[in-house]
Amino acid sequence: xxxxxPFDATDPKTRLSGxxxxxxxxxxAVAMLRDVLAAVRDAGGTPSVLSTxxxxxxxxxxVDDRSLSAAVNARLGDGPVAVVAADLGLVTAGAxxxxxxxxxxxxxxxxxxxxxxxxxARHPSFRVDYHGISVRDHRxxxxxxxxxxxxxxxxRLATDVDERADLVEVLLHGEGEAADWLSERFEVVARDxxxxxxxx
Amino acid sequence: xxxxxPFDATDPKTRLSGxxxxxxxxxxAVAMLRDVLAAVRDAGGTPSVLSTxxxxxxxxxxVDDRSLSAAVNARLGDGPVAVVAADLGLVTAGAxxxxxxxxxxxxxxxxxxxxxxxxxARHPSFRVDYHGISVRDHRxxxxxxxxxxxxxxxxRLATDVDERADLVEVLLHGEGEAADWLSERFEVVARDxxxxxxxx
Numbered sequence: 001x002x003x004x005x006p007f008d009a010t011d012p013k014t015r016l017s018g019x020x021x022x023x024x025x026x027x028x029a030v031a032m033l034r035d036v037l038a039a040v041r042d043a044g045g046t047p048s049v050l051s052t053x054x055x056x057x058x059x060x061x062x063v064d065d066r067s068l069s070a071a072v073n074a075r076l077g078d079g080p081v082a083v084v085a086a087d088l089g090l091v092t093a094g095a096x097x098x099x100x101x102x103x104x105x106x107x108x109x110x111x112x113x114x115x116x117x118x119x120x121a122r123h124p125s126f127r128v129d130y131h132g133i134s135v136r137d138h139r140x141x142x143x144x145x146x147x148x149x150x151x152x153x154x155x156r157l158a159t160d161v162d163e164r165a166d167l168v169e170v171l172l173h174g175e176g177e178a179a180d181w182l183s184e185r186f187e188v189v190a191r192d193x194x195x196x197x198x199x200x
Numbered sequence: 201x202x203x204x205x206p207f208d209a210t211d212p213k214t215r216l217s218g219x220x221x222x223x224x225x226x227x228x229a230v231a232m233l234r235d236v237l238a239a240v241r242d243a244g245g246t247p248s249v250l251s252t253x254x255x256x257x258x259x260x261x262x263v264d265d266r267s268l269s270a271a272v273n274a275r276l277g278d279g280p281v282a283v284v285a286a287d288l289g290l291v292t293a294g295a296x297x298x299x300x301x302x303x304x305x306x307x308x309x310x311x312x313x314x315x316x317x318x319x320x321a322r323h324p325s326f327r328v329d330y331h332g333i334s335v336r337d338h339r340x341x342x343x344x345x346x347x348x349x350x351x352x353x354x355x356r357l358a359t360d361v362d363e364r365a366d367l368v369e370v371l372l373h374g375e376g377e378a379a380d381w382l383s384e385r386f387e388v389v390a391r392d393x394x395x396x397x398x399x400x
Binding site: 092094095110112113114132133135136153154155156157158165168169172173188190195 | 292365
């Protein structure tokens with residue numbers, strides 16, 4: 001399976017700027033990207049990074065400065081393609097295997113908050129639109145294309161890491177480089193019934 | 201499988217008080233509870249509600265005013281028992297089946313923010329502690345008991361509904377009575393790149 005991994009190499013993870021400085025955000029984003037690439041490979045996929053700028057990772061990198069949806073759609077329609085977000089700090093090969101193994105001409109792994117964190121597109125006329133409530137739009141797009149739709153129920157795939165609260169999940173459940181990177185700097189704390197992260 | 205479903209019948213879902221009034225919170229909480237009971241039954245389990253007060257639902261109800269952990273632990277140790285949270289607004293029989301089918305003397309379904317939303321306890325000396333970062337404590341408790349540990353990777357089981365943002369998930373992914381209840385009153389909206397709910 002060809003697998004596109006879109007990556008913001010320019011200014012990644014801006015919503016983490018209250019907790020990580022710019023260099024840390026780049027380091028953490030690359031660690032998550034590497035975890036996604038490794039999980040895709042271990043699940044039998046062939047990843048390539050679809051990046052906004054040059055990125056130093058061990059995979060093919062295509063730089064495309066169009067919008068995310070336009071850059072992905074330019075690469076759909078010619079055989080099965082998966083699209084897997086680069087910021088899945090809880091990703092495992094097992095979770096990606098469930099995505100690949102799901103029966104459906106379109107397979108969606110919803111992300112929290114209406115997003116779509118992973119897609120398998122086996123139908124030639126399915127196209128993506130990541131704007132707005134994308135999981136709802138992708139369901140409609142699959143129906144419009146006449147494609148059989150399946151969804152994967154995975155917490156690991158649903159958890160894209162955007163905000164400080166998401167770092168808790170990486171520390172508690174992550175199994176790769178991103179979790180290692182984070183656990184060298186942060187720890188999970190419970191205070192007044194709230195669970196969060198603090199600098200270690 | 202015996203399945204305990206702990207339920208706060210007294211003042212449920214207080215963190216939703218900014219968006220639902222007290223009567224609505226009770227109605228919504230009972231709708232979620234009913235969805236959980238139905239999913240447990242459809243997955244082959246025998247649910248009983250472990251409630252803080254009398255509750256009008258179609259299942260056995262045991263009223264126990266001890267702390268959640270004490271009330272659950274009083275019912276563990278005598279054969280396999282599952283514990284499934286009552287506020288899983290995205291629950292399906294399929295997700296509960298994956299919980300029941302997982303191999304492990306202790307099976308955990310993590311909840312967001314360090315919680316534990318579902319457990320199967322097949323080991324006689326495993327006990328729960330829902331205080332603090334419970335998923336980490338439950339992993340340790342399983343190891344201390346010498347129990348084989350498994351975890352279920354499910355977005356539907358990971359999503360307990362506590363806060364306004366969680367209502368988005370129920371509206372987009374819920375398949376039961378709670379989703380119906382909510383969709384009569386709220387809709388998902390995307391504004392300025394943020395996805396949320398508003399009164400319909």
